Amino acid sequence: MTPMPRTAQELARRIDQTNLNPQATAEEIIHFTETAIKYDFLTISVMPGWIPLINKTFPNSPIIIDPAIGFPLGTVTTEQKVRETLWVLNHLPSNAEIDMVMNIPMLKSRQYKQVIDDISRVVSAAKGHTVKVIIEAPILNPDEIIIASLLCQKAGAHFVKTSTGFNHFRGWRPSTPEDVQLIRSAVGDQMQIKIAGGIKTLAQALDALDAGADRIGTAFGIQIMDEYHRFNS
């Protein structure tokens, strides 16, 4: 587990600043990336299709690009997830990270072998790059969260990620510190945890980190950092 951040920079380096809005324009993605670089966030999480634009516009940027694979449902085939992974790594610098969505219906159907294969084939295609697996905790019961986390670990992923954060419009609940604690109880200290989905304020971010989250995925990184500076200046 990563210790609590003690400075603005340490906080920013725990944030995956996210824009997975399907209506985002090229202009918005450029502005988003520029601001994320300025705020020194650890990564930007975007749809794979934006990678060439970001590469071209910010050719020497140090920010890590963190595309979402199999997003948002996780129900595309493993073959498709592997192809997406190979494609993005072919277009990204060596420090890229991969966020993939678990095949949730297979988890719910107890097709555990397939769930593990789905993840481990992406991990293998990612050739050592960090792979975060989104388990969509808001639609799992506590036992399913434990099972999903253990399967991620068994498949060799680096992170369990709580949620796509993409389904709030369906009424799915946000991710909570309790989700993080439940995942931690399953995977122990050998894996990292990313909370994503509903983290919009500094208080929520600090609660999540305090519960043991190593990383925060949020579209509200700038608001969170601005809040931080307001309280620490």
Place this chain on the structure above:
Amino acid sequence: MTPMPRTAQELARRIDQTNLNPQATAEEIIHFTETAIKYDFLTISVMPGWIPLINKTFPNSPIIIDPAIGFPLGTVTTEQKVRETLWVLNHLPSNAEIDMVMNIPMLKSRQYKQVIDDISRVVSAAKGHTVKVIIEAPILNPDEIIIASLLCQKAGAHFVKTSTGFNHFRGWRPSTPEDVQLIRSAVGDQMQIKIAGGIKTLAQALDALDAGADRIGTAFGIQIMDEYHRFNS
């Protein structure tokens, strides 16, 4: 997964012939062991206290002795399970196997780190001897069976074992082929599965093997073999 037995001998080599009756006398244990050797069962499962008697009475017997550790509740301390393990291995030949009971209340309380430590410390004390972990499936829900199985695997055990078979007098259900299939769906082909608790007939034994059980623990090994011979002579 072990293939289906095709001969009486192959069937007998899949059976842990069991006498964990707390009222068994020394005379009964001697008779039990003698008969088990005659029937060529793979192992005999007994309480650790009987090991010196069996060693003394059958000094050169090839049958594997398979004592039950932390039996029947699994709620003794890890320290106690480790001490029991060290004691029995100190008194047993090199082919001994260990059946230990998982700490079920810790599983139910989501103290997964402790559940894993409890198992892995016994595995470590067993120094390469086969360790079977009894998860007491009859009092778990399907998700808990999956979690328990994944924890056994994570802790480095060799077998998941369905039940102590000791609690039928409390009305706990017997183990079923569905338990075996559920465990298999969690652990894949890298672990073995022992079904125990309620296997009393040849039909039940064959159903269990057909569902993917590698080993059968039963007090009814002789009846099962006699049935087998009746049908195959």
